[in-house]
Amino acid sequence: MNKSISAVLRTRATVLLAAGLVTLVGVPGAAAAEAAPSGLYVNRAAANCSDGGPGSSAVPFCSISKAAKVVEPGQTVWVDAAIGYYKESVTIDRSGEPGKPITFDVIPTAPDPETGAVWKTYGADGLTISGASHVVVRGPAVNEGIRVHGSTDVALDGIENGWGTSHGLVVGGGSEDVRVTRSRLHSARVEGGSRNTVFGRNTFFAQKSLEAAEVVDAPGTVLTNNTVYSGCKEGIGVSGGSTGSKVFNNLIYPADYCSNVESFRSIGVSESAAAGTAADYNLITGGYGQSGNARTPYQWAGTGYRTSAEFTAATGQGAHDIVVPSRDGVGAHLGGSPTIDSGDPTAPGVLPTDINGGPTADDPGVPNTGRDGGWIDRGAEETQDRLSMVWSYVSQNNWAPVGTKVGVRMTTDSTWQSALTYHYDFGDGTAPVVSKENFVEHVYGSPGVYEVKTKVVTAVGREVAGSTRTTKVTAPGVLTAGFTATPVLPTSADAGYRVAPLTVRIDTPGATVAPWRVGSQKVDFGDGTSSSRAGLEKVEHAYKTPGTYNVTVKLTDTQGAESSVTKTVQVDYAPSGYVATEPFRLLDTRTTNTPIKGGSALPVVLWAGQNVPNHGLRQSMSAVVLNVTVTDATEDTHLTVWPSGQSRPTTSNVNIAKGGTSSNTVTVPVGADGKIKAQLNAGKASLIVDVVGSYQPTTGERFSPVAPTRVTDTRTSGGALGGGKTRTVKVAGVNGIPADATAVALNLTGTGATQPAHVIAYPDPAKRPATSNLNVEPGKDKSNQAIVPVGPNGTITLFTNSGSTHLVLDAVGYYGKDGKALFTPVVPKRLADTRTTGKVAPGATTTVSGLPANAVGAVLNVTATDSTGPGFLTAYAFGGKLPGASSLNTLPGVTVPNHVTTPVGPGGKVSIFNSHGGSNHVITDLLGYFTQG
Incomplete structure (x- = not known):
């Protein structure tokens, strides 16, 4: 059965495809198709x-x-x-x-x-050349065989044929001057008076019952530099009137699976064909039959010879033949193979290229034992230098002043090192250096950054490129350390990588004068930490706390010179946009039975990658917006939330009475480790943390503050919200808030509650989260600020879990594409405390200062305490008109905090109005501010 043509093609693809089309002896070279x-x-x-x-x-x-x-x-x-x-x-x-x-x-x-x-x-399927002359055929893989009949001057190059029961190639019918080169053949036969047929650099694979190469009545046939895998008959058989034939430089592998090998030789020449026939420089490996009998390598004119010495002595042929007992170590490209550089380069039919297209090559590691010191290999393949990779590098003074010798070295995976030529192009316009040495030196004439390009050329002219390396040539001078400090902000490329807040890049390469390469760099960041590097490079550092730091850089170059520089670096949180997310519960200590305790800070992990689902949170956020609820307190206490890695501030976020439940919105910067901390002042309580959204530099929406504006009041429209019920409220496209706003900041007030309950404000009516925004109690007016993503048609949805309650919503700003300002978080900071200046009387206004002059809005935690009567406080821009809305509701004897977002007036000031309900102490803590630009 024939070997499939697809298998033949696959073999060709993997073995011969890289071969170049070269000019062969007697075979015209193939031009490119376009030519x-x-x-x-x-x-x-x-x-x-x-x-x-x-x-x-x-x-x-x-x-x-x-x-x-x-x-x-x-x-x-x-x-x-x-x-x-x-x-x-x-x-x-x-x-x-x-x-x-x-x-x-x-x-x-x-x-x-x-x-x-x-x-x-x-x-x-098949190829027949019949009665033709002056024909060249290259490249076919023929399934059923090739026939050349009665034809003259025919060249077959790079062909293949399938595996069948008859000869794959037959030259007959008196054909003349047929040349078969660089091909892979299932045996071949020359017959019928054909003359001067040449086989060069081919591989023959014979079936068990066929001669690999059979020459019958074909005078002047030449077989040179072929590799023959014979079956159970002759490898090369010359008989009949095939006088004057030549057998040179062949590599013959006899089969070892035959039951009787005695009568079949690797080279057999009949008595009728011996006249004028010559054989030499062939290599024959041992072959044994299944019976264990060794094959006799030669039969010449009817007599067999077991050694090349016997053969030469009797016939005068094969004086340079090699007969080895085993195939081991014989194949081409094997180190020490006797085939290498041992053939006759003057033999008839010798080609300058082998079956793979490689040129004749002199292996410098093997003695040239061929005729007259020649180095052609025996067989179809020519051993080539296995050079495939070149490594080059500037090994000496790759950063140095003008006039210094720069050294470049190349290394390769070549096994023929002595035959290589190294080419160096130093990139400065000077002539490339060609050398037998793999290390050369060069002196540049002017400062600059130069690309050094290298390549290696083998003894046969094959080029392999090395690496392109850079060398820096400087002006003479003195090492002078310098650096710039810039904040590192996240980019779109940082989606899976966390850029911690307060990260600063110290850039020494861009600001340092270094005539010689810097060998070591040490950066003291001014916060008790430092970084050391082996060379000059940019360094990033995440500070734990904003502030002013004295940063020192000390450099030492490769010549031992030292230089230091110290600069003051201001580290602050970056202005950020708001990234809304569907509210989700991050922490509930009731489910783990691990209440928080006074005096012990609880770290809260925020960003994905630390076993927290992402839910739209950005890993590189600078601040997070939370709804924090404290319940089941064992005593009157308050909760403080602040960035991890920083000292606990003297501010508070949630005030809670013993046994009660209280919640508040909290905007807090994120620590360098992606965490915040929460701590009770005293006692124990359960802590519930719901995520509302986050702020991130270089992304998110800008904020536009508005004077507090009433959105809805169920006391005058729609009636109280019942337990288990929902109500949709229009918040965008009304009251000066654009329809395309992505989130709205609201002050949510519950009043007239019939029983303790919680209220949720959320965007999608079909997806109510397991979070809360406000906890209501009978007999108390309670407020909390909520930042709620805008849902379908500019609405949000309200829900309470039990009883009924009236709800009042006041808009204080929105986030969207046309927003005006970015948010800069700050470590919680106390701006004002009337307990040191006196209460705010009913109907009076207190002014809070200390905000940046360019702030257009502020996020505050406002706390009313020591109230003498029920009422409310309203925060608004200093110098602006008092709005008809509230920021928090006050209760006698109860400390009430609330997260407040408010416009800021001239001079960085905010006014806080106390209603006519009673006098209050007012404590104002800054959480962050908004600026334009």
């Missing part, structure tokens, strides 16, 4: 191919047979290799002229993007 002005084209896969067309590159033939019928002398038929297999048997019976052959060649495929392999083979 064939009178060529014909064949591409069965082309949608517009036609055997009735012109056979042009634009409209190719569909079949090779059609081209074979019309090709003229001097024309080339270009067969597209991309299609692979053409389902036809091709007959060539047209002739070229001397010097103007008809040629069948291949259009190679584009290089494979992964392996770089190029397919240079096309397939057919």
